[in-house]
Amino acid sequence: MSERVERFDPTTYEQGWRDRWEAEGLYRAPDDDPREKYYLLTMYPYPSGDLHIGHWFAETGADVVARMRRMQGYNVMLPMGFDSFGLPAENAAIDRGIHPAIWTERNIERMRTQFRSMGCMFDWEREVVTSEPAYYRWTQWLFLQLFKAGLAYKQKAAVDWCPKDQVVLAREQVEGADRHCWRCGTPVVKRDLEQWFFRITRYADELLDFSKIDWPEPIRLMQTNWIGRSEGAEIDFAVEADGVAPIRVFTTRPDTLYGATFMVLAPEHPAVAALTAPDRAAEVAACVAATRRETEIERMNTERERTGVFIGSYAVHPMTDERIPIWIADYVLAGYGTGAVMGVPAHDDRDYDFATRYDLPIRYVVMPRGGEVPDGGTFLPHTDDEVLVNSGEFDGTSAAQAIKAITASLAERGQGGPSVTYKIRDWLVSRQRYWGAPIPIVYCDEHGAQPVPEDQLPVLLPQDVDFAPTGVSPLQSHAAFLAAECPVCGKPARRETDTMDTFVDSAWYFLRYCSPRDATRPWNPDEVARWMPVDLYTGGAEHAVLHLMYSRFMVKALRDMEMLSFDEPFTSLRNQGQILGIDHQRMSKSRGNVVNPDDLTSRYGSDTVRCFLMFIGPWDQGGPWNPTGIEGLHRFLGRVWAVAQATGGGHARQIPGMSVQNLGGWPPSSGEVPIQEMATLEGGMRALRHATHGVIKEVGEDYAAFHFHTALSKLMELTNAIGSARDDGLARTDAYAEAVDALLLLLAPIAPHVAEELWARRGRPYSIHQQAWPVFDPVLAAADMIELPVQVDGKLRDRLSVAPGTPPDEVERLALASERVQAYLAGRTPRKVIQVPGRLVNIVTPGD
Ligand SMILES: [Zn+2]
Ligand SMILES: [Zn+2]
Numbered sequence: 001m002s003e004r005v006e007r008f009d010p011t012t013y014e015q016g017w018r019d020r021w022e023a024e025g026l027y028r029a030p031d032d033d034p035r036e037k038y039y040l041l042t043m044y045p046y047p048s049g050d051l052h053i054g055h056w057f058a059e060t061g062a063d064v065v066a067r068m069r070r071m072q073g074y075n076v077m078l079p080m081g082f083d084s085f086g087l088p089a090e091n092a093a094i095d096r097g098i099h100p101a102i103w104t105e106r107n108i109e110r111m112r113t114q115f116r117s118m119g120c121m122f123d124w125e126r127e128v129v130t131s132e133p134a135y136y137r138w139t140q141w142l143f144l145q146l147f148k149a150g151l152a153y154k155q156k157a158a159v160d161w162c163p164k165d166q167v168v169l170a171r172e173q174v175e176g177a178d179r180h181c182w183r184c185g186t187p188v189v190k191r192d193l194e195q196w197f198f199r200i201t202r203y204a205d206e207l208l209d210f211s212k213i214d215w216p217e218p219i220r221l222m223q224t225n226w227i228g229r230s231e232g233a234e235i236d237f238a239v240e241a242d243g244v245a246p247i248r249v250f251t252t253r254p255d256t257l258y259g260a261t262f263m264v265l266a267p268e269h270p271a272v273a274a275l276t277a278p279d280r281a282a283e284v285a286a287c288v289a290a291t292r293r294e295t296e297i298e299r300m301n302t303e304r305e306r307t308g309v310f311i312g313s314y315a316v317h318p319m320t321d322e323r324i325p326i327w328i329a330d331y332v333l334a335g336y337g338t339g340a341v342m343g344v345p346a347h348d349d350r351d352y353d354f355a356t357r358y359d360l361p362i363r364y365v366v367m368p369r370g371g372e373v374p375d376g377g378t379f380l381p382h383t384d385d386e387v388l389v390n391s392g393e394f395d396g397t398s399a400a401q402a403i404k405a406i407t408a409s410l411a412e413r414g415q416g417g418p419s420v421t422y423k424i425r426d427w428l429v430s431r432q433r434y435w436g437a438p439i440p441i442v443y444c445d446e447h448g449a450q451p452v453p454e455d456q457l458p459v460l461l462p463q464d465v466d467f468a469p470t471g472v473s474p475l476q477s478h479a480a481f482l483a484a485e486c487p488v489c490g491k492p493a494r495r496e497t498d499t500m501d502t503f504v505d506s507a508w509y510f511l512r513y514c515s516p517r518d519a520t521r522p523w524n525p526d527e528v529a530r531w532m533p534v535d536l537y538t539g540g541a542e543h544a545v546l547h548l549m550y551s552r553f554m555v556k557a558l559r560d561m562e563m564l565s566f567d568e569p570f571t572s573l574r575n576q577g578q579i580l581g582i583d584h585q586r587m588s589k590s591r592g593n594v595v596n597p598d599d600l601t602s603r604y605g606s607d608t609v610r611c612f613l614m615f616i617g618p619w620d621q622g623g624p625w626n627p628t629g630i631e632g633l634h635r636f637l638g639r640v641w642a643v644a645q646a647t648g649g650g651h652a653r654q655i656p657g658m659s660v661q662n663l664g665g666w667p668p669s670s671g672e673v674p675i676q677e678m679a680t681l682e683g684g685m686r687a688l689r690h691a692t693h694g695v696i697k698e699v700g701e702d703y704a705a706f707h708f709h710t711a712l713s714k715l716m717e718l719t720n721a722i723g724s725a726r727d728d729g730l731a732r733t734d735a736y737a738e739a740v741d742a743l744l745l746l747l748a749p750i751a752p753h754v755a756e757e758l759w760a761r762r763g764r765p766y767s768i769h770q771q772a773w774p775v776f777d778p779v780l781a782a783a784d785m786i787e788l789p790v791q792v793d794g795k796l797r798d799r800l801s802v803a804p805g806t807p808p809d810e811v812e813r814l815a816l817a818s819e820r821v822q823a824y825l826a827g828r829t830p831r832k833v834i835q836v837p838g839r840l841v842n843i844v845t846p847g848d
Contacts, residue, residue: 008641010605014753018119026769027121029077031527038074039531040066041510041570043539043547044081044128048088049107051114053587053595053613053625058576060610060750061619061706062538063120067749068703070121071773077531078121079513081128082108085136086502087165087183090435093467100435101463104131114598119606119752121769126516130505135512136437137458138522139505142554144440144451151199151557152429154449158334159428161191166470168195170428170501172226172546196430196439196498200553204229204422206567207552214572216620222544228423233407235342235416237263237315237324244274247315247326250337250421253347253382254410255402258391259365260342261355263315263326264308267291268334275326277312284311284328291330306331306354318415319392319406329354337421345378352378365390366399427550429501434465434474436499444486444493453487459495473497506547507554510534510569528564537570548573574706577622579613584624595625607751608634614708614750636716637754640747643722644740644758646731684728685735686801689780691721692739696776699746708750715750718743745774779803790815791842792824800841808835815841 021027042062045055066078082104089100096103108129115122128135146152160169162181168191173182180187200207204227210220232252239247247263265272267288276284287309308329315324324342331350332341345355346364355362364373369385386399394402410416430439438459440452452459462481465474475481475497486493508522514531515524533555551569558564580586581593588594600609612633617623695718702711722739730736740762748755748768759768780803788800788811798820802811812833815821821843834842 006645008638010607010637010753011602013757014119014605014607017753017756018116021121021767021769022116022124025125026767027078027123028125029075029079029123031530033075035073035075037531038066038069038076038536039534040069040076040078041513041534041537042078042080043537043543044083044506044509045111046086046088047082047084047104047107047111049103049110051111051118051597053579053597056118056597056609057579057613057616057619057622058538058540059115059118059120060613061574061576061708062536063118064614064703064708064749065536065706066121067752067769068700068773070769071745071748071771073772076121077123077126077513079126079128079516080115080120080122080124081126081509081513082111082130083502083506083509084108084129084131085436085499085505087167087433087435089131090433090467093435099463100467101131117598117601117606118610121752126513128509128512128516130437130502130509131435133458133460134519136505138512139437139500139508140440140452140457140459141454141522142508143437143500143504144454144457145561145563146198146557147441147451149557149561151202152196153199154194154196154430156192156194157197157428158190158192159195160188161193162186162188167431167433168193168428170503170546171425172427172549195428197426198429198504198553200427200550201422201424203553203556204424206556207424207549213568213570215570216541216573216575219541219544219548219573219575223549226424226545226549229420230422231418231420233403233410233416234338234419235318235410237318237342238415239271239275239326240314240316240323241275244271246415247271247340248338248416249340249342250419251342251344253344253403254406255388255399256344256347256365257319257342257406258388258394259344259346259363260317260324261345261361261363262343263324264329264332264341264343264351264354265311265326266332266334266339267328267330269328269332269339272311272328275311275313280310280312283309287328287330294330306350306357308354308358310358318410318413325360327354327358346374347379349378349380363390369398427501427553429504430498431501432473432498434461434467434499436502437505438475439496439498439500441496442484442486442493443496444489444491446491447486447488449496450487450493452484461499473499475499503546503550507550508558510551511564525563532564533566533568534570535572537573538576539573541575575620577618577620579616579622580624582625582627587625593625600630604630604634605753607754608637611637611712611751615712617709619706619708633712636712636719637751639719639723640743640751640754641758643719643726644744645761646726684725684730685733688721688725688730688735688739691718692735692742693776693780696742696746696774697778697781700773700776703749711746712750715743715747718746742774744768745771779805786838788815788838789840790818790821791840792821793845794842797821797824804838808837811835811841815843 040062042059062078066076070076084104089104092098092103093100130136143152160171160174162169162184164184164186165181169181169188174188175182178187208224208227208229230252232250233254234248234250235254235257236246236248272284306329308327310325310327313326315326317324332339343351343354343360345351345360345362347366364379365388366379366386367373367389369387373389384400388394388397388399388402394405397405407418438461440457440459441449442452443449462478465478467474482495484493484495511523511528511532514527518524555564555569556567559567581591583593585591585593597609608630612630615629615633695714698714699711702708718739722736722743725736744755744759745768752769756768760766782804786802786804788802789796790798790800798818800814802814815833825845828845830843831846832844834844
C-alpha cells in the first residue's frame with residue numbers, strides 16, 4: 001500500500017508504443033493467414049484537413065471492436081483511406097489559389113498524423129486515396145463496365161442544379177422540404193441538361209430486400225421509403241383526337257375508377273400540344289410558360305391554390321365511355337408516374353380542391369359497408385370494410401376485391417393492368433466540375449458516344465486548368481484534354497468533360513482495400529473472395545440513401561456481370577451518434593463550441609480521450625461534450641495505473657490450482673480451477689475473483705454490442721474492487737494478479753497504450769494486443785459462493801461455502817472432508833448422504 005508508484009503520465013509512453021506497433025506491423029491484416037477473417041470497415045473521411053472530435057468518436061468505437069475481435073482470434077482487417085475527390089478541394093483552389101491536388105495531399109498528410117495519434121489499429125499498408133490515378137483509373141474502368149452492361153446511359157433531363165456550387169446534384173443530394181443542396185444549403189433549381197445516369201432503378205426491388213443483412217431499422221426504413229414502391233394499376237384513357245395515343249395514368253386506387261370525372265396532365269406532358277383546342281391555345285401556352293418558371297417544391301406545395309386550364313378536349317372513360325374533360329395543372333409533375341392523373345374528387349383531397357374550384361362533378365364510388373354515402377367533402381379511409389357504389393357491375397364488391405377485379409377487367413380490354421411504380425430515379429452521376437474522375441467517354445461525329453478503350457485508362461485530369469466556376473466544367477476550356485481520337489474510326493473526337501460524382505468512388509472502395517496495390521486490375525478476385533463481404537461497417541446514418549444505397553447497387557450490378565459472387569457489401573452496419581458541443585448544440589466554428597482533439601491528446605494522452613468519448617453515452621446516440629467528464633476518465637486510468645503496479649511482483653500466497661493461466665490470456669489456458677480449492681479461499685479473494693470473471697463476461701458482451709459506456713463502468717468497478725483488495729493486503733495474491741491481468745486485457749481495446757505499458761511493466765510478454773481475449777469461468781462469474789448447512793443425523797454441524805452449481809458428488813466429498821463432520825462420524829462410514837441441491841446436506845450415520 002505504501003509502495004511508491006511512478007506518476008501516471010501518458011505522454012511519457014504513448015508515442016513510443018505507437019511507433020513500435022507501426023514499425024513492427026502489428027496491425028497488418030495478412031492475406032495468407034489461416035485465422036478466420038474479420039473485415040471491419042469504418043467510413044473513410046473526406047480530407048478536410050482536420051480530424052475533428054466526431055472522427056475520433058466514430059473511429060474509436062470501430063477500433064475497440066476490431067481490437068477485441070483480433071484478441072478473440074480473428075484475422076482482422078481495419079483499413080483506412082481518403083475520399084479525396086470533391087468540391088471543397090476545388091473551392092479551395094478558387095478561393096486561395098492552391099491546386100486541388102496540392103491542397104488534398106497536404107490535408108491527407110496532416111490527417112494521417114492525426115489518425116496515428118488516436119492509436120487505432122488501421123492497416124496503413126492498405127490505404128486508398130480516391131483522387132490518385134492508381135485508384136480512379138479503376139473507377140473509370142467500373143464506369144465502362146456499367147456502360148457496356150447498359151447500366152450507364154446519357155439522357156437529357158430536368159436535373160437539380162445548385163446555383164451556388166454551380167453543379168448538378170443527384171436526387172439523393174437534394175434535402176429537406178425546401179429542396180436545398182446537401183452541401184451548401186442553397187435551394188436548388190431545375191435545369192435541362194444532358195447527363196450521365198446509372199440505372200439503379202433496375203435494382204429497386206432487390207434493394208428493398210434486407211433479409212441478408214443486419215442493418216439498423218432506421219436505415220432500412222429510409223431506403224425503403226426512398227425507393228418508394230407502390231402497387232396499383234395503369235389505366236389507358238382513349239382521347240377524342242385523331243392520331244393521339246391513349247393517355248396512361250397510374251393509380252394506387254383502381255377501385256375508385258368510376259369516380260374519375262376529369263383528367264389532369266402535367267403542362268409538360270407530350271400530348272398537350274396535340275390535344276389543345278385552338279380557342280384554348282393562348283391560355284394553355286401561358287400556363288405552360290408559368291409552370292416552367294416554378295420550382296418543383298412550389299408545384300408540390302399543398303398549401304397553395306391549385307389552378308389549371310381546360311385544354312378543350314376530352315378523354316373517354318374506359319368503363320362508362322363517358323366524356324372526361326382534360327385539364328393541365330402545375331401540381332401534376334412530369335417526372336412522377338406518367339405525368340397524368342385521373343381526377344377522382346370524391347376520394348382525393350387534391351382532386352377535390354380542383355373540382356370544387358372549377359365546378360367539376362364529384363361522384364362517390366366507395367362507402368363504408370352499411371354506411372351512408374358521404375354528403376360533401378372527400379371520403380378517404382381505405383379499410384377492409386368498404387364497398388363500391390355507382391360503379392356499374394362492381395357495385396357491392398368490397399374495395400379490396402374491386403382493386404383486383406377492375407384491374408383484371410382493364411387488362412382484358414387491353415386498357416391497362418396491374419403495375420408497380422417507384423419513387424426512386426436513376427442515379428445522376430455526371431458533375432460539371434474539375435476535381436473528380438473524368439468520365440471515360442469520347443464523342444465522334446460519326447460514331448457518337450464511345451467508351452475509351454480500357455488500355456487507355458486512366459483518362460488523366462490535366463493539372464493546368466482555370467478553376468473559376470462558370471457553370472460548365474473547367475475541362476471544357478482545356479484544348480489538350482478535349483482532343484481525343486474515336487476508338488472506332490480513329491478520327492478526331494471530343495472528350496467528355498463531366499467528371500463522376502464522388503459517390504461513385506466510394507461505391508467500391510471497400511473492394512479496393514482487399515488488394516490496394518494491384519496495378520493490373522481493380523481487385524484481385526482471390527482477395528475479394530477472402531475478405532468480402534465486410535463483416536461490420538460503421539459510419540454515419542446520414543449516408544442512408546446515398547453511399548449505403550449506391551454501394552449495394554454497385555455490388556449487385558457487379559455480381560450480375562459475374563465479377564462478384566455475393567449480394568450485399570456490408571453484412572452488418574452500426575451507426576454512431578453525434579458528439580455535440582458543451583452547449584448541446586452541433587459543433588461548429590461559428591458557434592465556437594468546437595473541441596480540438598489535438599489539444600486534448602497533448603494534454604491527457606490518447607487513451608483518456610478515447611475512454612472519455614466512449615463514456616459520453618451510448619455510441620449510437622452520442623452526447624454533449626463535458627470537460628469535467630474527461631478529468632474523471634483521466635483519474636480512472638490513473639487508478640488503473642496505481643493498482644496494476646501494486647503487486648510488487650512476488651506471489652506470497654500460492655493457492656493450489658489457481659493461477660493467471662486460467663485467464664486464457666497469458667500464457668495460454670491450461671485447465672479449470674478446481675472447485676474444492678475455491679471453497680477454501682478467503683472472502684476477499686473470493687469476491688475479487690467473482691468480480692474479475694463477471695466483468696470479463698460482461699465487458700466482452702458490451703464491446704460486441706457497442707455498449708462502450710457500460711463496459712467502462714464495469715472496468716471502473718473492477719478497478720475499485722482491485723483497489724479494495726490492495727487495501728485489504730491482498731496485493732500479493734494470485735487472485736490479485738489475475739484481476740489486474742484481466743483488467744489490462746479488457747482495457748486493451750479501449751485504452752491500448754496504458755494497457756500495453758502496464759502489461760510490460762508487469763513483465764508480461766509483448767504485446768498485450770497479441771494476447772488471447774480472457775476467458776471467464778461461468779461458475780465464478782455467475783454469482784458469489786453459497787452457504788450450505790451440513791447436518792449429521794439431522795443436526796447442524798458445519799457450514800460449507802461452495803460455488804453455485806457445484807456437482808453433488810463434489811459437495812458430498814467436501815461435506816465428508818469437514819473436520820467437524822469427521823468428529824461426529826467418529827470413523828464410521830455414513831449409511832447415506834441426502835442433498836437438497838443448493839440448500840442442505842444431511843449425513844445419515846449407520847446407527848447402532
Ligand atoms: Zn450547393
Ligand atoms: Zn468515329
